[in-house]
Amino acid sequence: MAAGGDQEEKTLTLAQQWALKEIEEQAAKTEPPVQATEDVKPANSDSVEVVAEKTEEISATEEAIPATEEAIPATEEATPATEEAPPTAEEATPATEEALPTAEETPPAIVDSNPVTEEATPATEDATPAVEEVSEDASEERSGEEVVSEESGIKIETAPADFRFPTTNQTRHCFTRYVEYHRCTAAKGEGASECDKFAKYYRALCPGEWVDRWNEQRENGTFPGPL
Amino acid sequence: MIVHEWLFLTIAPCDAAEPWQLGFQDAATPMMQGITDLHHDIFFFLILILVFVLWMLVRALWHFDYKKHPIPQRIVHGTTIEILRTILPSIILMFIAIPSFALLYSMDEVVVDPAITIKAIGHQWYRTYEYSDYNSSDEQSLTFDSYMITEDDLELGQSRLLEVDNRVVLPANTHLRMIVTSADVPHSWAVPSSGVKCHAVPGRSNQTSISVQREGVYYGQCSRFCGTNHASMPIVVEAVSMKDYGSWVQNFE
Numbered sequence: 346m347a348a349g350g351d352q353e354e355k356t357l358t359l360a361q362q363w364a365l366k367e368i369e370e371q372a373a374k375t376e377p378p379v380q381a382t383e384d385v386k387p388a389n390s391d392s393v394e395v396v397a398e399k400t401e402e403i404s405a406t407e408e409a410i411p412a413t414e415e416a417i418p419a420t421e422e423a424t425p426a427t428e429e430a431p432p433t434a435e436e437a438t439p440a441t442e443e444a445l446p447t448a449e450e451t452p453p454a455i456v457d458s459n460p461v462t463e464e465a466t467p468a469t470e471d472a473t474p475a476v477e478e479v480s481e482d483a484s485e486e487r488s489g490e491e492v493v494s495e496e497s498g499i500k501i502e503t504a505p506a507d508f509r510f511p512t513t514n515q516t517r518h519c520f521t522r523y524v525e526y527h528r529c530t531a532a533k534g535e536g537a538s539e540c541d542k543f544a545k546y547y548r549a550l551c552p553g554e555w556v557d558r559w560n561e562q563r564e565n566g567t568f569p570g571p572l
Numbered sequence: 573m574i575v576h577e578w579l580f581l582t583i584a585p586c587d588a589a590e591p592w593q594l595g596f597q598d599a600a601t602p603m604m605q606g607i608t609d610l611h612h613d614i615f616f617f618l619i620l621i622l623v624f625v626l627w628m629l630v631r632a633l634w635h636f637d638y639k640k641h642p643i644p645q646r647i648v649h650g651t652t653i654e655i656l657r658t659i660l661p662s663i664i665l666m667f668i669a670i671p672s673f674a675l676l677y678s679m680d681e682v683v684v685d686p687a688i689t690i691k692a693i694g695h696q697w698y699r700t701y702e703y704s705d706y707n708s709s710d711e712q713s714l715t716f717d718s719y720m721i722t723e724d725d726l727e728l729g730q731s732r733l734l735e736v737d738n739r740v741v742l743p744a745n746t747h748l749r750m751i752v753t754s755a756d757v758p759h760s761w762a763v764p765s766s767g768v769k770c771h772a773v774p775g776r777s778n779q780t781s782i783s784v785q786r787e788g789v790y791y792g793q794c795s796r797f798c799g800t801n802h803a804s805m806p807i808v809v810e811a812v813s814m815k816d817y818g819s820w821v822q823n824f825e
């Protein structure tokens with residue numbers, strides 16, 4: 346309650362907090378500043394900045410609230426569909442616009458919107474080459490070197506907060522990331538570099554015992570998830 | 573020293589429970605600060621109400637005894653006072669509910685992306701911690717068990733039933749995600765100074781986020797009765813600087 350970060354968060358309305366598209370977009374977009382500043386400043390001040398930025402930008406793109414429900418394979422093909430994005434204020438909007446045509450669901454009901462954003466962002470980058478802030482994929486690759494800060498000497502990076510799973514219960518978050526990884530390798534081939542982040546996420550979120558058990562189940566063909 | 577203990581004046585050298593402690597442990601996270609503040613705010617009004625009610629009670633007993641009023645009044649109800657004493661308390665309750673819910677929901681919220689994920693897995697009767705951010709395969713590279721130090725092995729200055737062999741090391745001033753789960757029966761991961769009490773339920777993973785504001789050693793205990801040695805599976809969190817955390821990770825085993 347006492348932290349500056351919390352205070353900033355308070356200024357968001359409920360509708361804004363549930364505006365998943367925006368928040369994910371902003372999270373993806375504001376990631377580069379976090380990692381860039383991590384080297385110089387204590388981590389705490391970063392977060393305050395990030396939230397402050399988020400707040401501004403969310404209000405800027407407020408009208409684009411509706412989001413989508415889409416299966417993962419569908420989004421993988423849907424990547425190059427960003428052309429009809431109208432030239433609005435921020436570069437965050439194109440990716441959101443892409444999501445708009447299929448909008449049917451209310452924000453909290455989103456099942457697989459995250460892949461949409463992640464897959465969509467590279468396309469956005471291509472469409473607007475003048476943008477100085479890079480998409481999540483690019484920033485992740487870049488962070489590979491940059492996040493290794495002099496302060497800690499190790500790479501400080503973990504699965505981001507996922508707004509499909511905003512509750513205390515993260516069981517499905519872990520499971521979904523595990524499934525996402527294996528669907529990704531099924532689609533793109535074993536050891537595809539695009540899938541590495543999903544591997545990182547599920548390893549961060551799932552207890553090792555669960556992963557071992559699921560690996561075994563996959564080998565036996567008894568895995569209960571949609572692979 | 574013993575006299576001091578009896579005067580409730582002990583000062584523990586760390587963030588652990590003190591003998592005869594009545595209040596909270598010092599806050600180490602904004603969450604705990606919020607809890608402490610809310611408690612104190614509510615307690616202020618609680619004392620006011622207590623004094624008011626006691627005053628009315630004592631006054632009634634004092635003034636209306638059988639010597640002064642040998643014939644009792646036969647009032648059985650009064651509409652005005654009944655409405656007042658129903659409405660007023662409910663308004664007070666609503667005023668308590670506002671900051672209470674605000675705090676509750678702010679504790680649930682994940683404000684920013686965490687920097688590190690730490691998994692705390694409860695067992696009968698020890699804990700396993702997994703730091704999987706540094707894994708490059710499904711093999712766990714940084715994981716360890718944390719057992720309580722038995723009474724015979726305690727060194728001078730260590731707390732009985734609180735010290736462990738392997739502490740949870742984490743960086744201060746960093747947003748952390750704790751994933752809490754259990755491998756057998758329900759346990760609980762609770763550290764009072766950090767304002768965290770998270771149930772460890774087998775088959776389910778619970779998330780709680782903490783950001784420790786100062787370096788130090790924080791003690792907690794299992795808070796869900798889990799069997800014979802429920803008392804022997806404490807939690808020790810050691811918050812260090814990011815630099816020290818980095819070298820701890822690099823030098824692990």
Ligand SMILES: [Cu+2]
Pocket residue numbers: 694695758759760794795796797798802805
């Ligand atoms: Cu236990």
